Amino acid sequence: xxxxxxxxxxxxxxxxxVEGVEGVKFxxxxxxxxxxxxxRFGKVLEINGDKAMVQLFExxxxxxxxxxxxxxxxxxxxxxxxxxMLGRVFxxxxxxxxxxxxxxxxxxxxxxxxxLNPAARDYPAEFIQTGISxxxxxxxLVRGQKLPVFSGSGLPHANLAAQIARQAQVxxxxxxxxxxxxxxxxTFEEADFFISDFRRTGAIERAVLFMNLANDPAVERIAxxxxxITCAExxxxxxxxxxxxxxxxxxxxxxxxREVSAARKEVPGRRGxxxxxxxxxxxLYERAGRIKGKPGSITQIPILSMxxxxxxxxxxxxxxxxxxxxxILSRELLRKGVTPPIDVLPSLSRLKDKGIxxxxxxxxxxxxxxxxxxxxxxxKDAKELAVILGDAALSxxxxxxxxxxxxxxxxxxxxxxxxxxxxxxTLDLGWQLLSILPRTELKRIRDEYLDRYLPKxxxxxx
Numbered sequence: 001x002x003x004x005x006x007x008x009x010x011x012x013x014x015x016x017x018v019e020g021v022e023g024v025k026f027x028x029x030x031x032x033x034x035x036x037x038x039x040r041f042g043k044v045l046e047i048n049g050d051k052a053m054v055q056l057f058e059x060x061x062x063x064x065x066x067x068x069x070x071x072x073x074x075x076x077x078x079x080x081x082x083x084x085m086l087g088r089v090f091x092x093x094x095x096x097x098x099x100x101x102x103x104x105x106x107x108x109x110x111x112x113x114x115x116l117n118p119a120a121r122d123y124p125a126e127f128i129q130t131g132i133s134x135x136x137x138x139x140x141l142v143r144g145q146k147l148p149v150f151s152g153s154g155l156p157h158a159n160l161a162a163q164i165a166r167q168a169q170v171x172x173x174x175x176x177x178x179x180x181x182x183x184x185x186x187t188f189e190e191a192d193f194f195i196s197d198f199r200r201t202g203a204i205e206r207a208v209l210f211m212n213l214a215n216d217p218a219v220e221r222i223a224x225x226x227x228x229i230t231c232a233e234x235x236x237x238x239x240x241x242x243x244x245x246x247x248x249x250x251x252x253x254x255x256x257x258r259e260v261s262a263a264r265k266e267v268p269g270r271r272g273x274x275x276x277x278x279x280x281x282x283x284l285y286e287r288a289g290r291i292k293g294k295p296g297s298i299t300q301i302p303i304l305s306m307x308x309x310x311x312x313x314x315x316x317x318x319x320x321x322x323x324x325x326x327x328i329l330s331r332e333l334l335r336k337g338v339t340p341p342i343d344v345l346p347s348l349s350r351l352k353d354k355g356i357x358x359x360x361x362x363x364x365x366x367x368x369x370x371x372x373x374x375x376x377x378x379x380k381d382a383k384e385l386a387v388i389l390g391d392a393a394l395s396x397x398x399x400x401x402x403x404x405x406x407x408x409x410x411x412x413x414x415x416x417x418x419x420x421x422x423x424x425x426t427l428d429l430g431w432q433l434l435s436i437l438p439r440t441e442l443k444r445i446r447d448e449y450l451d452r453y454l455p456k457x458x459x460x461x462x
Contacts, residue, residue: 002072008032008065013263014219016042016054016063018070027076027112030054035067043077043219045264055260057093057219076112079227080105081234085208086178089195092212092224098195109234111226113287122290124324127355128244128299131167131420132160134342134413135349137430138369139327142355143170143242144290146300146323148250150316152309155329158190159417160340161246161303166203167420168244175295176241179207182228185214185221185252208235214252221256229287229298236296243296245288248303250281254315270314278318285322325349338414345377361423364453367445368430372408374444375437379405397441404436431455 003023010017016032024047032040032054040063046053054070056063079094082105089098096102124144130136141147151157165179181198183191191211198204208231212224225247232243247253254273261274269275288300302323306316309331320326325348333341356365379401386394386402394402412429415421421429434442435455442450 002074004069004071006069008068008070011056011060011063011065014056014059014217014260015045015263016056016060016065016070018052018054020050021047021052021072022050024052024072025074029073029075029077031071031073032056032063033069033071034064044072053264055219055263057217059217076110077223077226078108079111079230080108081231081238082106083239085231086235087205087207089204089209089211090227092184092210092216092220092227094210094227097211107234109230111223111230112283113226113230113233116287116289116291120291120293122292123354124290124297124299124351125354126170127360127423129167129169129171129423130164131422132163132340132342133415133421133426133429134340134344134347135164135327136361136421136423137365137412137426138344138352138372139325139347139349140352140355140361141168141299141301141349142351143299144288144297145325145349145351146285146288146302147325147327147349148316148319148323149301149303149327149329150311150319151303151305151329152331153305153307155305155331155334156340156417157248157303157305157329158193160329160342161248161301162194162197163340163417164301165198165207165244165246166201170242171423176239177206178232178235178241178243179203180210180228180232180235180243180245181207182210182212182225182245182247184212184224184247184249185216185256186212186249187214218256218259221253222260225250225253225284229284229300232298233287236298237291237294240295243298245298245300246303247284247300250302250304250319251307251315254281273314277314278321281315281318282322285319324351333409333413336409338409339416340413342413344373344413345380362427364445364449365423365427367449368427368434368453371434371442371444372412372430375401375404375434375441376408379403379408397438400437400441404433407436408433427453 007019009019028044030042042054042056045055091097124142126143128141210228232245235241236243258273288298290297307313328343328347330341330343382398382402431453
């Protein structure tokens, strides 16, 4: 039993000062008991001599410090884990909110995780099929990768997140696959959309959901993504599952971090965010990956809405440094009716070359991917030229490229949120679109693949 202290001296906002403490550790969990038996929780933010600064999870409203006592529990925030978590919905602190029975944990895990030896990491190499052509065909997701989605206010990242969670699978293997979904600071409507979508489609059977709502305390927001990743680590490394972790919205997490930092009167960094934002985000993202000798893996898709659609804002900027690429959603494509509005040219998956090719997707994948990128970029240039100089200024070849760009957006990128394409369907669709162009323009594809895969009518025209 830990020692109790009745030496609570001061409460300012969510912060509380306890004096005369000894043997207390940073990040330790604190239980505050009031005279009427009501319990509140907090964690140790700072220790200075015999003084401990405690951050309250539920805030300090109605807390009477004169007759309250603080109990230091000797460990950080923990999550009780068990195989029974699959198919369940929890709040941001890991408590069930789906009217189901309480989880009987097999073990308690610290949500800050254990340090991982970098030499024990295995290189991401296996393809994950999301069923979305713009990702599978052009910015391929690989098992063990961190691939964020950069969105903006009002863009349909929630629909995209639900679609990926519903459709994602590791092909050609019967290995167990799970989705851990961590929602940070979302509205009740969004939470209801995710939960009902998972239940309607049956995806909940292989999923664990952690829901932190916008009206929950800021400190809980900081714990939620760590709860989700801790659950994923248990499923991956203890139960041998392939786990896809989807976190939305990282911007809300960073805002909570800024709020807590301001309450602690820390020196602010860029745009008021704490100077350790990079380090803090890395403690989340770097928990993805594969470990040598373990069958399981953790793949992360963090979703963040860029304030004012600004890619240079600290949150997307620092996220881009830590992760292996990004999927960018475009407001312009959304206005054109393209769903999902994935802007493939600035999007990037740095590990895509490792997850494609013979025995992984198909031998022609790399060549067609490069050709589609090049043709779409030239088609967009041709369309911009036509806006300035008129269609008459375009050569016949430029007009074909402009037509290709339109068809590419309409058929390849725009597939709706309920279409689940196999990688073969995506690659075949790419070939159909490339057949708009003369064979002489397809310079990035080897002749053997052109002979084998290019639709015949195009080959006959030559």
